Amino acid sequence: MVKIKPQPGIMKIDLYEGGASQLSGQDQVVKLSSNENPFGPSPKAVEAYSISGKALHRYPSTSHGHLREAISIIFDLPKENIICGVGSDEIISLLCQTFSGQGDEVIYTEHGFAMYKISALAASAHPVVVKEKNRTADIKNIIEKCSEKTKLIFIANPNNPTGTMINYNEIQELAAKIPEQTLLVLDGAYAEYVDDYDGGLQLAKNSNNVFVTRTFSKIYGLGGMRVGWGFGSKSVIDALQRVRGPFNLSVPALAVAEAAIKDQDYVKKCKEENNATRDWFISSLRKSGLACDNSFTNFVLPRFKNQSQAELCDQYLQSKGFIVRRVDGYNLPDSLRITVGNRKTCERLINIIDEFLVG
Numbered sequence: 001m002v003k004i005k006p007q008p009g010i011m012k013i014d015l016y017e018g019g020a021s022q023l024s025g026q027d028q029v030v031k032l033s034s035n036e037n038p039f040g041p042s043p044k045a046v047e048a049y050s051i052s053g054k055a056l057h058r059y060p061s062t063s064h065g066h067l068r069e070a071i072s073i074i075f076d077l078p079k080e081n082i083i084c085g086v087g088s089d090e091i092i093s094l095l096c097q098t099f100s101g102q103g104d105e106v107i108y109t110e111h112g113f114a115m116y117k118i119s120a121l122a123a124s125a126h127p128v129v130v131k132e133k134n135r136t137a138d139i140k141n142i143i144e145k146c147s148e149k150t151k152l153i154f155i156a157n158p159n160n161p162t163g164t165m166i167n168y169n170e171i172q173e174l175a176a177k178i179p180e181q182t183l184l185v186l187d188g189a190y191a192e193y194v195d196d197y198d199g200g201l202q203l204a205k206n207s208n209n210v211f212v213t214r215t216f217s218k219i220y221g222l223g224g225m226r227v228g229w230g231f232g233s234k235s236v237i238d239a240l241q242r243v244r245g246p247f248n249l250s251v252p253a254l255a256v257a258e259a260a261i262k263d264q265d266y267v268k269k270c271k272e273e274n275n276a277t278r279d280w281f282i283s284s285l286r287k288s289g290l291a292c293d294n295s296f297t298n299f300v301l302p303r304f305k306n307q308s309q310a311e312l313c314d315q316y317l318q319s320k321g322f323i324v325r326r327v328d329g330y331n332l333p334d335s336l337r338i339t340v341g342n343r344k345t346c347e348r349l350i351n352i353i354d355e356f357l358v359g
């Protein structure tokens with residue numbers, strides 16, 4: 001009999017499936033499966049990377065002082081309320097580990113990002129899924145599912161893989177109505193793509209029960225560096241810092257993220273390019289006869305007639321060297337999630353999708 005057993009919940013975890021990056025038999029592929037920035041990182045971040053190579057024998061800073069300082073200046077936040085992690089994935093995991101355990105509930109929504117469930121189970125907490133309305137989080141449904149066991153609520157705003165979002169008034173209402181032992185986590189992985197939206201930072205500044213996570217993997221084009229950060233009340237940050245590994249971020253990761261966040265002109269340029277191409281892409285998909293919600297992110301989610309048509313279109317795109325993302329695991333089997341590439345890539349994609357549809 002096996003006596004060495006993992007903690008409760010661990011064996012219920014379905015392994016996270018990242019976006020594919022290769023197609024067998026093809027050496028030239030266009031990867032549109034992981035919501036990466038097609039323009040890559042700021043040249044200033046690349047330069048910082050090469051300079052950091054001279055200090056690889058040194059341990060990195062445990063306090064992340066320079067990076068937190070840079071974040072605090074850009075977003076006008078107190079530095080001591082910021083924590084940095086190995087991608088926002090690590091912040092999500094630290095939140096679950098620190099604030100939930102066996103017997104506790106962690107809420108996320110029907111088409112919510114996969115790491116919420118994985119991290120809740122890894123902490124032996126019970127994941128609770130809440131129904132969405134038209135592929136959008138519904139605060140009424142969330143409030144109804146709250147109980148004295150609810151410790152965390154995760155909402156990606158905008159959400160992956162739907163690209164939809166709820167407005168500031170709804171977020172505020174939710175924060176005001178959740179139980180007093182519950183922390184509302186607003187995942188702002190795509191917040192930079194939204195006009196006049198701070199990802200909930202202002203609300204988190206003024207409320208002890210709201211926490212915001214952010215990433216360098218999307219608009220900053222640094223998925224390969226693995227850096228994210230979180231912002232919340234002093235007491236939440238104080239607890240998270242005790243659980244975080246002291247050297248979680250490497251010397252290059254810290255240097256590159258600091259250079260990237262200081263280059264807000266580059267972020268602005270990427271946002272403008274992405275949003276213009278995305279909106280053109282969505283209207284072209286609609287003209288081709290596919291339903292598609294407005295997206296507030298750097299990806300789109302066209303819906304096909306049914307699962308079989310989505311599968312066949314995916315195969316057709318693969319035969320032409322394009323890798324997009326199936327989202328069956330998100331309970332969206334009739335859809336494909338496609339990262340917005342540069343304008344030329346999106347024009348080619350539309351032509352291929354049209355070819356497929358007229359078949």
Ligand SMILES: Cc1ncc(COP(=O)(O)O)c(C=O)c1O
Nearest residue numbers: 087088089156160189215217228
């Ligand atoms: C909504 C959302 N949150 C968090 C993440 C995790 O990002 P990272 O760990 O690269 O910061 C992703 C990545 O796809 C995401 O889509």
